[in-house]
Amino acid sequence: MNLIREIIANYNYLITIFxxxxxxxxxxAKSNMIKTLLGLGVFQTSVYLLYLxxxxxxxxxxxxxxxxxxxxxxxxxxxxxxxxxVVGVATLALGLALVVRIxxxxxxxxxxxxxxxxxxxxxx
Amino acid sequence: MELLINMVLLxxxxxxxxxxxRVRNLFGVVVxxxxxxxxxxxxxxxxxxxxxxxxxxxxxxxxxxxLALGALHLTKTEEAPPRYSAMIPLFVAVGTxxxxxxxxxxxxxxxxxxxxxxxxVGLDYLNRNYGExxxxxxxxxxxxxxxxxxxxxxTTVIFTAGIxxxxxxxxxxxxx
Amino acid sequence: MRLxxxxxxxxKLFIPFIFIFALYVQLHGDYGPGGGFQAGVxxxxxxxxxxxxxxxxxxxxAVPIRLVEFxxxxxxxxxxxxxxxxxxxxxxxxxxxxxxxxxxxxGQERGVFWVEIGVLVTVASTMIAIFYAFAGRGRE
Numbered sequence: 001m002n003l004i005r006e007i008i009a010n011y012n013y014l015i016t017i018f019x020x021x022x023x024x025x026x027x028x029a030k031s032n033m034i035k036t037l038l039g040l041g042v043f044q045t046s047v048y049l050l051y052l053x054x055x056x057x058x059x060x061x062x063x064x065x066x067x068x069x070x071x072x073x074x075x076x077x078x079x080x081x082x083x084x085x086v087v088g089v090a091t092l093a094l095g096l097a098l099v100v101r102i103x104x105x106x107x108x109x110x111x112x113x114x115x116x117x118x119x120x121x122x123x124x
Numbered sequence: 125m126e127l128l129i130n131m132v133l134l135x136x137x138x139x140x141x142x143x144x145x146r147v148r149n150l151f152g153v154v155v156x157x158x159x160x161x162x163x164x165x166x167x168x169x170x171x172x173x174x175x176x177x178x179x180x181x182x183x184x185x186x187x188x189x190x191l192a193l194g195a196l197h198l199t200k201t202e203e204a205p206p207r208y209s210a211m212i213p214l215f216v217a218v219g220t221x222x223x224x225x226x227x228x229x230x231x232x233x234x235x236x237x238x239x240x241x242x243x244x245v246g247l248d249y250l251n252r253n254y255g256e257x258x259x260x261x262x263x264x265x266x267x268x269x270x271x272x273x274x275x276x277x278x279t280t281v282i283f284t285a286g287i288x289x290x291x292x293x294x295x296x297x298x299x300x
Numbered sequence: 301m302r303l304x305x306x307x308x309x310x311x312k313l314f315i316p317f318i319f320i321f322a323l324y325v326q327l328h329g330d331y332g333p334g335g336g337f338q339a340g341v342x343x344x345x346x347x348x349x350x351x352x353x354x355x356x357x358x359x360x361x362a363v364p365i366r367l368v369e370f371x372x373x374x375x376x377x378x379x380x381x382x383x384x385x386x387x388x389x390x391x392x393x394x395x396x397x398x399x400x401x402x403x404x405x406x407g408q409e410r411g412v413f414w415v416e417i418g419v420l421v422t423v424a425s426t427m428i429a430i431f432y433a434f435a436g437r438g439r440e
Contacts, residue, residue, distance in 0.1 A: 008131070013228045015134040021221040022141045029213035032203040034150055034195060038157050041188065042141060045164050048176070056171045057242060058126070058235030063172075063262040064332060065254055071237065073172040074246035075262040079271055081176050082263070083278045086337055086423075089183045090285030093430050096195040097292040100437065103199040110204050174333040178325075182341040187427055190348060194434035257408035259330045267335065268412040272394045275415070276379055279422050283376050286426035290369070293433040 012053040019046035031111040033102070037095045044088045051077045126170060133167045148203045154192045161185035175263045304353070311353045318346035326420055330409070336416040340423025348431050356435050365432055368425045375422025382414050 007014065023046060026039025055074035063075035103109050106117055140160045147153050161184030168177035232239045249266055259265040267275055302308075326339035351359035386395035396411025397404050 008127070009233055010228065010231075011131050011134060012234055013231065014225070015138055017221055017224045017228065018138055019141055020224065021217045022138075022145060024220060025213055025217040026145055028216065029206075029210045030203075031207070032150070034192065034199070035153060035203060038144065038153060038192070041157065041184075042144065042160070045160070045180075045184070048164075048180075049167070052168060052171050052173050052176065053234060054231070054239065054241050055173075055246070056235055057237045060172060060237070062174045062333075063250065064174075065250075065260045065262060072250055072262070074242045075249060075266055076246040078173050078176050078263045079266045079274075081173070082179055082267065082337065083274055085176070085179050085183055086278055087281050089187055090282055092188055093191055094285050094288050094292075096191055097289045097433070100195055100198045100434075101292055109199050112207050113204070175335065175338075178333050178338045179341075182338055182345070186345050187341060190431065191434060194431070198434070198438055256404060257412070258405040259409065259412065261330055261332065261334075263333075264329050264335050264416075265408075265412065268415045269396060269408055272411075272415065275419065276376075276383070276394070279376050279379055279419055282426050283372060283422055286372050286429050289430045289433050293437050295436060 012049065016046050016049045016053065019043075019049065033099045033109045033111065034096070037092060037099070040095075041088065041092060044084070048081045048084065051081050130167070130170050133163060133170065137163050137167065148205075150196055150201045150203060151193075154189060154196060157192070158185045158189040161188065175261075307353055311349055315346050315350055318342065318349070322346065322424075326416065329416060330412070336419030337423055340420045341427060343420070343424040344427035344431070347428050351431065351435065356432070360432070363428060365429070368429045368432065371421050371425035372429060373422075375418045375420070375425070378418035378421065379415055382411060382418070 019042060023039050023041075023043030026042065027036050030036055030039065055077040057071055057073050060071040060073045061069045063072045063078065065072070099109055102114070106114050108114060108117075137160065140156055140163065143156050144153055144160065147156065161180060164184065165177045165181035168174075168180060236242075249270060250262060253259070253262050253265055257265045257269055259269075322339045322342040325334040325342060326336065329335035329339070347359065347363055350362065382396075382399075383394040386398060387393055389395075389398045391398050394411075397407040399410040399414075400406040
């Protein structure tokens with residue numbers, strides 16, 4: 001019973017770690033490049049959750065100042081994560097542009113097949 | 125009630141992530157990633173981060189999906205069957221997860237107001253924001269005024285990404 | 301009757317409202333959620349919707365690529381210019397107080413306004429340029 005109460009109290013962190021591990025698995029295990037980039041996106045969003053969860057105050061309100069509220073959630077993680085989201089989409093755009101050029105050069109976007117291609121070129 | 129909505133949304137996020145891992149049709153994966161971004165925006169609203177939720181919804185579910193679909197149009201849409209066994213990456217991932225769970229067991233409980241994180245600089249910004257800048261939205265004033273240098277760096281990063289993509293993908297039209 | 305008549309009519313109704321919504325999000329960023337980044341992405345989404353429904357050539361006639369390429373560095377330049385103004389008056393870089401003769405809350409509000417305009421211009425034009433680059437690569 002105590003374990004269930006602990007799990008419900010820390011549910012945010014458990015799901016954050018699950019998403020982080022899933023993103024790490026996609027990046028390491030999958031060889032399709034577009035899937036790797038999307039897995040990197042999953043990893044990044046799990047880090048956003050990791051920053052935003054401790055900043056929430058139960059009974060608080062979003063950090064927009066008004067006379068009728070006294071307790072506000074912490075605004076500092078919001079600022080950092082806003083920057084991180086935009087930098088993440090910039091990285092995704094550049095990564096996808098590189099994948100398009102690799103596809104034009106090698107004809108495939110699977111890393112295994114590209115490694116075969118390179119090995120064949122090295123032996124030739 | 126907030127906690128219940130929070131838990132349901134987070135469980136849906138985990139289910140969609142399992143879908144992203146297993147589905148092999150890349151078009152379906154991109155659509156699932158768009159649904160994932162929308163759910164993440166909803167979770168952020170429950171966590172009282174409204175600016176971040178708007179940015180994640182518009183950037184993650186809007187621009188990311190459009191760019192990924194554009195890249196799929198120019199490459200292939202089906203993932204090849206896996207060539208090597210996935211045991212070693214799975215073992216590494218589960219081991220990292222176990223160590224992380226052990227690490228977060230000592231974090232303070234969710235939602236308290238007197239943790240070291242919530243009584244430091246964040247509270248200071250909340251207290252002196254309206255006196256120094258008459259801007260009610262604390263996130264905008266911290267982003268543009270207190271931490272203005274970081275936003276200058278971020279704008280430069282977007283500019284660099286745009287220039288990089290134009291260098292890689294732009295075709296120069298020959299006249300005539 | 302074309303197969304995409306409904307899409308064309310509905311998007312023609314929607315796109316002006318998308319632009320007005322982007323302007324609202326930008327200018328009300330001080331009083332509610334919003335700001336430069338969100339508004340820039342919503343503005344780019346309106347142009348991208350027009351390009352998807354009506355074709356890339358029609359969109360390139362409406363928003364020429366030369367204009368978009370000119371606007372990408374202009375936003376960073378506006379942001380840097382606000383900072384350099386502080387240097388020219390004799391204060392620190394990116395010091396907003398001197399934008400309204402030393403009156404602190406007014407100066408901060410003006411500085412935040414101009415900085416957000418710079419962010420809006422760069423983000424919107426970069427997203428449009430990236431979309432043009434991806435969509436224009438397939439035809440050859």
